[in-house]
Amino acid sequence: MGKKAKKEPETPTKDEFDPLSIESRRADTAVLMLSSPEEGVLAKACEAIRKFAEKGDENRITLMGLGAVEPLSHLISHDDKSVRKNAFMALGIMAHNGDVKKMLKKLDVIPSIIARLSPEEDVVIHEFATQCLASLALDFACKVQIFDSEALGPLIHLLSSSDPDVVKNSVECIYNLVQDLPSRVAVRELNGIPQLLGQLHSEFPVIQELTLRTLGHITTDKETRLAFREEQGLEKLLEVLTKKEYNDLHVEALQVVSNCLEDVDTLQYVRERAGLQTLLTFVTTPTLPEVQSNAVKAITKVAQSYENRKILHEQDVEKSLMALLAVENNRVRSATCQAVAVMSKHLASKDTFRHLGSIKPIVQLLSSESTEVRESAAHALSSLTSGNQLNAQAVFEAEGDEALVQQVQDGGAREVAYAASVLTNMAAQEALRRNILSQGVMQTLVGPLQFKDTHLLVSIIQAVATLASDAEGRTEFRTAGGLPHLVKLLHSYNTEVRRNACWALSVCANDESAASELSKLGALEVLQEINSSTNRRNRFSDITLQRLLDNNLSAKYSLTGHLSATDVIADGFYDPGQTRAGQKVPDLVDLSNQVISQRRPVIAVNGKPQDLSIHGLAEARQPDSASESRGASAQSNRSNSRAPSKAKQRDEDVSKPQQRHGDERQGLLPWDSQLCSLITEATKSILPLEEERDQLRALAVLVSNAMGGALSAEQQHDFLWELHLSELKHEEQSNIIPIGKIKKGTYIHRALLYKVLADRIGVGCSLVRGDYNRAWNEVLITEGPPKTPGCYCQPCVYVVDLIHSPGELMKSNSPAAIKYQRI
Structure with a gap:
């Protein structure tokens, strides 16, 4: 075998690009690189952008301006894991900027982020994906989209992640989502409570705090509280509360506990496990003021229901709260007063607080420099004195009335409302009422009547109504100019304000002078309008209208056309004719200033000289015995150091002669000597008669003779009474004619005169106006002795004839009576 030939290096193909190392110092270059098709370039560009964005918010804005957000939002879904990771890191850092979040919202990036929460993804991607979602979840629209994209499931799953940053971001995102009810319910349904409870033992305080805040939101739902209890959530919270190393978590833990304890079953559950005692320990044990105040707030929240208040009372919660009133911290004091206010809804607690001596220190808090403390103290006193006169007396003995009046004068809206409520509760006692009046409270109450706050207005009006139950109070309120404001409140669109204004006016209308002023202010017209509405009418509007009319018989007769036997006509009465419902009854002052006209004359009653006799003046100067005794009683309840100088001055004013409304009207009218003579004659000739029928008949003859005698139907046409009245108007140079x-x-003149004389001599009769100048008198006569011993006969109504057969008594609804009443 021969040797292998040495392999020669391959020659690069012509279309291959040699590797190029790029180094750039410009952000815009890195942004351009985000469009590269190479994974390595993309990863490096994303990393460079992330480092640049970490340096500050200005850099994030710069990157957004260079167009980095949109390509990054696409790269988080890149196939390459390294690219995805670096893109998420860059986008997560940039998402801290508000403008970037807005842009991400427009780019609809949320589904892409949620898709990367799967368990298969890298932990770094989980970290920055959850960070992006936590930032976006602060926006309401994004929050809805995250929820609708079913992100809660993956987020709850990530709570078991080994990476603390992933857990922290996931809890934070869940916390932002559970601000809305649907997400709170979903966390329970997705079994998220055990996962959240597991984070209570995290070694990272930020995770623990976020977890408690999240639990604080989801436990506002009743069903979630039940699930929380089933997962031993309360035990785990109590464990947190008992560990000193968790002091920084106690405030948030107490909030969750207070939510859970709103349910009676849960409260009982905690009570059986000594958990309630643990909560009360936080109240009494000196610790951070914020922890103490939150412990008290938890008790306040728990005490919202009757059953819970009963359980807390059995645990002597009043003693724990009493101890906190001495704590030198405004937040603790304010929270304690709020707890006292809620617990005082329990009747037994009201007495317990008094026995423990809690009322005096609460009264002292009315002088605190803290607005919050003053308001809370007034709230507590309002609840303590509601329906409890012993507590009201205790407030008085602690000199609370002076501080409360001062609070009404100088406090904010809620302070004033609560202070006025306490004064209302105290004023139910006569002695306390007179001493409150001695503080000049009526003058003080007028100002707040002009406020817009409905809760405040209701409290102020109720105080006025209660304090005006004395004649002195009504006089002071009227003198202070309060009546116009009450009348104005009749126009309120708020039902409670309008109803209470009617109540206060019904009390003020017990005085004739106040009733007259109210009539001038248009109260009659407004009340008629209210009573004509099925929605606005109320019990007090009926009472007020009736009282105004009862104290202004001129208006009553003009509007209703009827005066009963109990409506006694006094000097100063005038008949301006019939006034339609809703229209204003002409005022006597205006009528007296009118020039003579062709209109029907105004018939006036004034049988007494304008100047008071020596005897009458002496009577006017006599002080009211009841008022005198009330003043003595009130004075005895005050110590010598608190002698009410204003009350003394008021008592001196009461001893002065008071001019009645009738006297005022009388001053506008000349003395009617002929009427005076008729009264004298009726007194001498009719009163001595023993039989009731004889008195009624004799009086009818007297009236008939005084006004032209008996008239047949034929004679009436020639009677010329209208000409006679016209002559009298010219003689008097006025449209007002004295009846005498x-x-x-x-008919109208004789019936009125009959009523006037009958009232003067104590003979009961009514006055009824008909149509076409008809009017008549109705009297009640008992028909003979009873047929059965011990029984009483029902009286019958008769109409008195003053025209045709003066003195004839016609049975009501008989043909003769009907003929007399109608044309």
Whole structure:
């Protein structure tokens, strides 16, 4: 065998390109290289871009401007593993920039990223793919797309990865996704709870914290809480809470625990395993303020249900909370007051807090420099005093009324609302109410009535309604200018504001002077409009309208055409004629200023001289005995150091003569001497009569004789009463005519005079307006002795004839009565 010939080197083919080493210092060159068909070039270009992007956000913006994002988004799906890995690393770093994320969203890159979460992929790809998803999941639209692309399953699977960065990014992405309910439910259904609980023992705090935050979101769902309990999640959380080395995790762990304890069964479950005691230990044991405040917040959240409050009360949670009121930390104090407010919904807890002496330190917190603490303290007191008069008394004894009034004056909306609520609860007691009034609270309450906050408005209005239950309170509120604001609130679109405004007005309308002012402010018209609506009408709107009318009989008769036997006509009454529903009743001041016209005259009642007699003035100066006793009672409850000087001044003001609304109207009218004479005659000649029928008949004859005597149907046409009234208007130089001067009166005039005289001598009768100048009086007469001993006869209604046969009593609905009432 011969020797092998030496193999000569092969000659390169003509179309082969010799290898070329490229070194570039420009980013745009690297971006151009992303279009290369060679895997090696692509991998190096991606690596260079990643290193450049890591140096800062400006570089990421530069790369995006050079067009690097789109080719990178394609390269993450490249067949070559090295290219995919480097492309993901570069894209993951760039995705930290907001503009890059927006661009990735437009490029619809999410499905490509999720496709690379499979177990077969390299761990580095998992790391940067999850990093991209975590960044994109901050955007709502991307979050929805990630969920719809079923990414939660692969992400939960990656929680078991051996690479901590993959786990951290996966937990972070899940945390961002579970901000929405569908993702929270999906985590449970995909059995993600055990995987998450496994991360509680991670050696990396950031993973533990992200896990607890994620659990905090998913345990807001009731079914998830049940699954969490079945996986021994509570035991694992309590284990975290009992380890000092996990102090930095206690805040987040407490949040998850508080979510779980919202369920009564879970609370009982934890209680049986001493877990509740562990929670209470965090409340009482000095530790970081943030941990203590979160422990208290957990108790507050747990106490939202009645059953949970009962269990917490059995665990003496009130003692634990009481201890925290002395902690020198505003967050702890605020959280404690909020817990007291919620626990005080439990009746037994209200008394427990008082017995423990909690009310005084809470009152002292009303003077805190912290707005949050002041608001929370007022909230606690509002709950403590609701339906508990002993607690209200305790607030008063701690001098809380002064601080609360100050809070109403100077506080923010929520402070004012809670403070007003406490004052309302305290004002249910007369002695406390008078002392609150002595602080000038009515003047203070007027300002907040102009706010827009509905919760605040309701609280303020309720305080006004309660404090105005005394005549002094009503006077102070009216003097402070509060009535116009209440009337304005009748127009509110909020049902609660409108209803409470009606309530407050119904209380204020107990005073005749306030009722008169409310009428001038248009309250009558607004209330009529409210009552005509099935949606806006309420119980208080009916009551308020009725009280306004009862204290303004002129308006009542004008609007309703009816005065009952209990509606006693006083001097100052006037009849302007019928006013349609919803229209404003003409005011006496306006009527007195009008020039003489052809319209029907206004009939006025004023049988008493304008100047008060010595006897009348003496009576006006007598202080109200009830008010005097109330003042004494209130004063005895105050210590000498807290003598209410304003209350003393108010008591002095009460002793001054008060001018009634009737007196004001009377001042606009001349003295009606003829009416005065008729009253005197009725008193002398009719009152002595023993029989009720005789009184009614005699009074009818008196009225008939005073206004032209009996008239037959034929005589009525020649009676010329309208001419007579026209002459009186010119004589008086006014459209207002005193009723006593009318010598030719028809139905409307005689019926009114009959009612006026009957009211003066104590004879009961009603006044009813009909159509076409008709009006009549109805009286109740008992028909004979009862047929059966011990029984009472039902009285019958009769109509009094004042025209044809004066004194005749016609049974209601009889042909004679109907003929008298109608033309």
